[in-house]
Amino acid sequence: MMKILVTGASGNVGHFVIEELLNMGEHVVAAGTNVNKLKGRFKGKVDTVYFDITNQSTYDVALKDVDRVFLMRPPHLGKPEDLYPFIDAMKVRDIKLVSFLSLMGVENNPIPPHHKIEKYIEASGLPYAHIRPGFFMxxxxxxxxxxxxxxxxxxxxxxxxxTSFIDAADIGLATAILLHHPDQYRNTSHTITGxxxxxxxxxxxxxxxxxxxxxxxxxxxxxxxxxxxxxxxxxxxxxxxxxxxxxxxxxxxxxKKVTEDFLKLSGRNPxxxxxxxxxxxxxxxxxxxx
Ligand SMILES: NC(=O)c1ccc[n+]([C@@H]2O[C@H](COP(=O)([O-])OP(=O)(O)OC[C@H]3O[C@@H](n4cnc5c(N)ncnc54)[C@H](OP(=O)(O)O)[C@@H]3O)[C@@H](O)[C@H]2O)c1
Known part of the structure; x- marks a missing residue:
């Protein structure tokens, strides 16, 4: 069975993505620079892998037997270019969906790094489902x-x-739904708010x-x-x-925008x-x- 790679697995959103994917019966690889933290947190329920997005030598192992990816930008990486080598690495593999944790409104705002990262993913030809959340609770x-x-x-x-605050747990659920249905949500974007x-x-x-x-x-x-x-x-x-x-x-x-995208994806209110x-x-x- 192919696996889903979850980057930022110890982060606000990543760990909820993992819990929801496990509920759906998916096979998950939790990735990050602190593997012990991940092992302690998920206690054998997932595979874990050392992954440093700034170190290309960690990509091969992380992407082994993976056909879908949850991609997040570690907050301390301010330059969009920091994510490009990993996007290039996904491009040459058989990836069915990349769900990138973006930001509400970036389609009309080129200042946050997420704007260029979205565009780079789209230009790479990778099937994508961008998640554009509001501020996290x-x-x-x-x-x-x-x-x-x-x-x-x-x-x-x-x-x-x-601010239309959203619980990261709800973002995790919405993201897991997208990754669980890669064909249905291929090349889509979702603005998820509270x-x-x-x-x-x-x-x-x-x-x-x-x-x-x-x-x-x-x-x-x-x-x-x-x-x-x-x-x-x-x-x-x-x-x-x-x-x-x-x-x-x-x-x-x-x-401040409030959308119904979460309701549409999950069938319930945030x-x-x-x-x-x-x-x-x-x-x-x-x-x-x-
Ligand atoms: N906060 C908000 O209101 C808000 C709203 C919209 C969008 N966002 C976006 O959401 C993203 C943050 O998500 P989050 O809050 O879930 O993250 P977070 O809780 O800040 O966690 C950061 C994650 O990055 C991982 N990480 C750090 N350095 C890394 C590296 N070099 N390579 C690979 N992984 C690394 C960490 O894992 P290890 O320690 O294991 O490396 C950790 O899991 C940002 O891009 C932010 O712009 C935030």
Whole structure:
């Protein structure tokens, strides 16, 4: 039986793609640079392979007996060209579908690297199914959760803008459906969003309701946010700059669109932010409430 290669297997989306593919009876190879992490996480349910997208010598083993691929761009790789050698390697093999984790709106926005990566995949002649999600709910339970826990603040420079947040678990399900039906979804694109667009005051209100604490939206400006994340949180400059650019775009209204693509693919509505916050409440609890 041919296998499906899942890159970024330990990431927000990748591990849900794997769980859903296993539910569908598919044979999966989980790929990443930390194989021990993958072995621990999936405990014999999948094959694992060492895969570094910046190292071409890792491609052959990763693509052995593989006929479909979930491709994600590791967030620290800012240049679209970083993904081209791997796309070239897939091109010369018998791949039935590549599902690339892209970004909502990139078809009309050449600035994010995903735009050129999509175009490169299309030009290569590989059968593709692009997944273009909105912002992940996991940004709040992950990168932005420290301020929620420690300061009761949502610290994001998004002004009054609205975002159609989607749970990465739903993105994983939608992606698995595409990969499970490669002929049906050949050369298609899917904009996957949450059920509704919320501003960050609404996000703070839902988090307050779920945690029982008063959580507010701090609404910092770009520079305050950038300085705090680089100086206080110690995050890499390049990464913080990309997030500033994304919040700038969000303020322009690029993150608020709501689509029915998830419903069409899966037959059900995407998870709401309140459901997500309840399910992931441990990420938002502070010392007093644990
Ligand atoms: N956050 C959002 O709101 C949002 C919205 C739309 C689109 N996106 C896009 O989604 C992507 C991120 O997905 P995610 O959140 O699921 O990822 P993630 O949780 O940030 O995980 C990153 C993954 O990349 C792997 N990785 C790191 N370096 C690698 C390398 N050199 N070669 C191969 N794999 C490597 C890591 O595995 P190892 O540690 O095992 O290497 C890890 O599994 C980005 O391209 C982002 O632009 C994000």
């Amino acid at each position: 996991q940004n709040l339970s992950g990168i932005h959760s420290a301020e929620i826990r420690e300061k009761n603040q949502v610290f994001v420079p998004a002004g009054k803008s609205k 059920f509704e667009a919320l501003d960050y005051n609404q996000i703070a209100a839902i988090l307050s309701k779920v945690t029982g604490r008063q959580i507010t939206y701090a609404k910092p400006g770009y520079w305050k946010y950038r300085k705090y994340y680089i100086k206080k949180r110690g995050l890499e400059k390049g990464y913080v700059n990309v997030t500033v650019a994304l919040y700038f775009m969000t303020r322009m209204g690029t993150a 998870r709401t932010f309140e459901e997500f916050a309840r399910e992931n409440i441990r990420c938002f609890l502070n010392k007093e409430t644990i």
